[in-house]
Amino acid sequence: MATDQTSPGKTHNLRIDGSRLWASLMETAAFGGTPAGGINRLTLSPEDGQVRDWFRAACEAAGLEVGVDALGTQYALRRGRDMSRKPIACGSHLDTQPTGGKFDGILGVLAGLEVMRSLDDAGIETEAPLLLVNWTNEEGSRFAPAMMASAAYAGEFTTEEILAKRDAAGISVAEALDAIGCRGPEPVGGREIGAFVELHIEQGPILEAEGKTIGVVEGGQGIAWFDGTVTGFESHAGTTPMPRRRDALLGLAELALAVERIACAHAPSAVATMGEAVIGAPSRNVVPGQIRFTLDLRDPRSETLDAMETALQEAAAEIGTRRNLAFQIERIWRKEPVPFDTKLVAAVDAAAEALGHSRRRIISGAGHDACNLAGRVPTTMIFVPCKDGVSHNESESATPADCAAGADVLLHTLLALANAPRA
Amino acid sequence: MATDQTSPGKTHNLRIDGSRLWASLMETAAFGGTPAGGINRLTLSPEDGQVRDWFRAACEAAGLEVGVDALGTQYALRRGRDMSRKPIACGSHLDTQPTGGKFDGILGVLAGLEVMRSLDDAGIETEAPLLLVNWTNEEGSRFAPAMMASAAYAGEFTTEEILAKRDAAGISVAEALDAIGCRGPEPVGGREIGAFVELHIEQGPILEAEGKTIGVVEGGQGIAWFDGTVTGFESHAGTTPMPRRRDALLGLAELALAVERIACAHAPSAVATMGEAVIGAPSRNVVPGQIRFTLDLRDPRSETLDAMETALQEAAAEIGTRRNLAFQIERIWRKEPVPFDTKLVAAVDAAAEALGHSRRRIISGAGHDACNLAGRVPTTMIFVPCKDGVSHNESESATPADCAAGADVLLHTLLALANAPRA
Incomplete structure (x- = not known):
């Protein structure tokens, strides 16, 4: 039966469970949830600790092996048939701006979780392992620079440099990690990754204005x-x-x-x-x-x-x-501009095509962990629309259908990459 | 001898004493003087009280009769031969901005004093009496509105309205007047004035740029x-x-x-x-x-x-x-714009002409007590240049020669008006 599990016949009709994805988004939105419907979940705050605990438990319930590195970044591994292959990774971040929304970063992480759950439901094993990542401090609101953990992964900073950064109250990253018990044993950058695909809301108005569901992201500005x-x-x-x-x-x-x-x-x-x-x-x-x-x-x-x-x-x-x-x-x-990997961009485009979603090529106007990863690992992103292009705001909004479409494109992109013949 | 004192032969060569005027400017600049060479002499402050005391003493030493009205405005009368004529008035204000200069307002008052002293020195008696006025609170830095005493004189406010105005610390005008003993017995607006001529620095760059000594002011914007x-x-x-x-x-x-x-x-x-x-x-x-x-x-x-x-x-x-x-x-x-009295404008022009000073017609860009007086009394102004057009600044500067020229024009304008045949 094992060989059947990667055959097109088994996977091409596979879809994630959009209701379950939406339920996860709404459930975790309670950690730091604001009266105005947004989230205040600064990196390494108690609320960030709560969502990290939730995420670890959900990953372990889905049979994933969760590890944490010295900067608190969480890695959830889904074993593949060939464990000698580098894992095909997805993910984003669960921290928010002080008056952030429910989708920025969070969609990429929870869509990755939904992909893992859907693969389990369908009994599908991939050739290469899959890896789901929650990067520490993408937002930069509490500790500068933003996207610090992915930058350290890519070698732009040493772990010690990042641990010594302090917030406005004088608390260091090291102290903040220890305060919520999130400093892990893994060396930063120690895990090899074969490819990284980050699903994210566009944070701009282009897809919505043009009525497109999927942004096939060619790079960062x-x-x-x-x-x-x-x-x-x-x-x-x-x-x-x-x-x-x-x-x-x-x-x-x-x-x-x-x-x-x-x-x-x-x-x-x-x-x-x-x-x-x-x-x-x-x-x-x-x-x-x-x-x-x-x-x-x-x-x-x-x-x-x-x-x-x-x-x-x-x-x-x-x-x-x-x-x-x-x-x-x-x-x-x-x-400098960050061009994404052309083969990965093509894989996202093919997945969106196969799923029948309207799409356009797009450039990321904002910075993302993917822009750091691209310095070390073949990387790309998938965008879905957000209402009025608004982000970093409690009114940030995306539709369940668009979130599900993005997660489906993520699913099929990961399947195509993880099941591709060895290079 | 009396009739000779107003003959052209006696007065047309008369000049004020520029050195004495300058000495008065520098002496009074010590009341509220700042290290940067400016003056901080907010209206009705202790420093304003000091300069008012100095001014009263100097006027009395020059034989003037000093009265004070209910808003603290000081009136120094020089008797004329015909006391049935309304006095021909000049003056301005001795208060400054918190980082003001040594000339804004002050020149007009001290030049008036110098005119009185010079007439005394020359033994000249005018037909109409002369009046020198120091208006309370021209600047408006402490109490709003600016130019409040001259506005009350002209009937735009009642005395009670002005007395009730409060500064940022909650102190009323009435309390501030009493604190420095400057509330006088005269009703505001009770003195009739035949004409008002205010000498002032231009507070703009036009005269300096064009190399003119005297601005013949036609009105306020x-x-x-x-x-x-x-x-x-x-x-x-x-x-x-x-x-x-x-x-x-x-x-x-x-x-x-x-x-x-x-x-x-x-x-x-x-x-x-x-x-x-x-x-x-x-x-x-x-x-x-x-x-x-x-x-x-x-x-x-x-x-x-x-x-x-x-x-x-x-x-x-x-x-x-x-x-x-x-x-x-x-x-x-x-x-609304304030046109000045055309006969008075012509008198200033004629005085400057007779004295041989370069001049141009000009409009006052800033507000002045004269603009309020013009609502009740025939009024005009005389401008002299200030360096770079800078005012309301500790670096505000005017030359001794220009100050003396302005005072000479004031002197001969007042003489012409006070000695003119009765209308």
Whole structure:
């Protein structure tokens, strides 16, 4: 019977149980649940400890072997027929923003659990083992940086560096792990992974707007962050003639509109945002003399980021010269674009095709654990729509049907990868 | 001898003593003087009490009769030959902003004192009496409204209304007056004034930029103040495509530039300022969803203010429709333009001409006690340059030569008015 279990005839009609997945989402939403229907479950908080305990118990009830590494990341292994093959992994994170929703990260973990349960129900054994991962501290709200455990897995930080990070109250990651009994014995990065597939809500409006169910994610955007100031001269709003003004706000206004044009010149992929702008000593009858601001530029291609950065500085120089203002714009961070594994992207696309779900290729605008994993392991993601594109908000919402569709695509992608002939 | 004292031969070569004026400015700057060279002399503070005592003593030493009204305003009378004529008045205020300079208001009062001293030195008696006034609370930093005593003099408020105003610490004007012993017996507005001439620094850059010594002030601008909000939709800076954004900051930027164009369309008189703009919940990776802002529009003509207000609302409506943003812009205050008395303006012009000072007609961009007086009494002002147009700042600066020139113009304007034939 064993060979039959991986035959297309046995699996191609397989679907996860959407009701059970939804019930898990709603059940775990009680850990840190807020009156407004969201979740406040900061990483390594007591509530995070509660959901971790629930998750371990649910995995063990599904016959999975649960291990924990030195940063608290939970690994639930489903044995395969050939245990010499690296496991095919999925997962995401169970922590939330302080006023987070019920789907960001959580869907990826609980859909992975639902995949394991559905395979058990159908009595299916895969060639390669399967692995379900709950990464510690994706959100970064309590400890910086965000996505720290997956970054440590990929070798970007040492375990000791991460253990020493402290929250605003001065509590270290090590102390927080011990406080909820979640520091495990496994070395971080010790487990080999053959491939990683993360299901996630889009956190943007594209799928919903286009009526697509599945986002086949081709990669993560590159990001460049800037801190800037524009300095003019503070003067009296009543006595300073328009031609003699050095109005910092008008320079800022021109720059904000220039940055919008720069992003639109690289449509449809590029985005640019002036998210913060603070006038120094604002007063209704004083011409603004200085403003601090931030800029966030993103695009899936390094070359485009380069071009946008150059255009930004050129625009600031031109505006500054024309308006007699001094712009200082400093790049404080740049993350290069993360292309996902083309074979895995094709596998997600094929699974969505076979399941008959509408889909489009998409780039992840937000950061995810998958973006870190991609530095070490063949990786991709699956997106499903979320209402109005809203995330990091208690009103974050996704439909049961979309969650089930995403979990089905995850199921069939994992099956295809785990049952593929050895490379 | 009496008739000779008003003959042109006796007065046309008369000049004030610039050194004595400067010494008075520097001496009184010690009352509330700051390490940075400015003055912190809030109205009715102990330091204001000190300078009021100094002023009373100096006036009495110059033979003036000092009276005080129920709001603390000091009146120093120099008797004229014909005491049935209403006195020709000058003056300004001795209070300052918390980080104010040594000239705003103070120059007008101490130049008036210097005029009285110089007339004494020359043994000159005028036909009409002269009156030197130190108005209580011009600045408005401690008690609102600004220019309250001159407004009460002109009948815009009752004395009781003003006495009941409280500062941030809950102290009333009445209590503050009594605390420094400055509540006088005279009814507010009880003294008749024949004309009022206020010497003041320009508080703007025009005279300095054009190399003119004297500003012949034709009136005060009208002012319209607005509170506004622009509301879009807060969204993720990484996942929201440019065409799907409802970025409040970009709408604000367009409005700020539109308001600049609206003012420039009424050049050179109109000015417009967006002085405050505060993003709600700003974050570098969030598209701004809502911004509060203020607008300040000014022009010497009511019709122009009307046109600017209309253009402002039209611009906001157009931007809002195009960008799917909601603008709400409410006018919270409007002050109509104040034209000064044309005969008095001509008298200032003639005095400056006779003294050989370069000059230009100018509109007061800031509010002054003179703007209130103009509602009851024929009024005008004389401006002298201040460095870089800076005022309300400890670095506020004017030259001894310009201060003396302004005082000389004040002297000869007062002489011309006080010695003119009865109307």
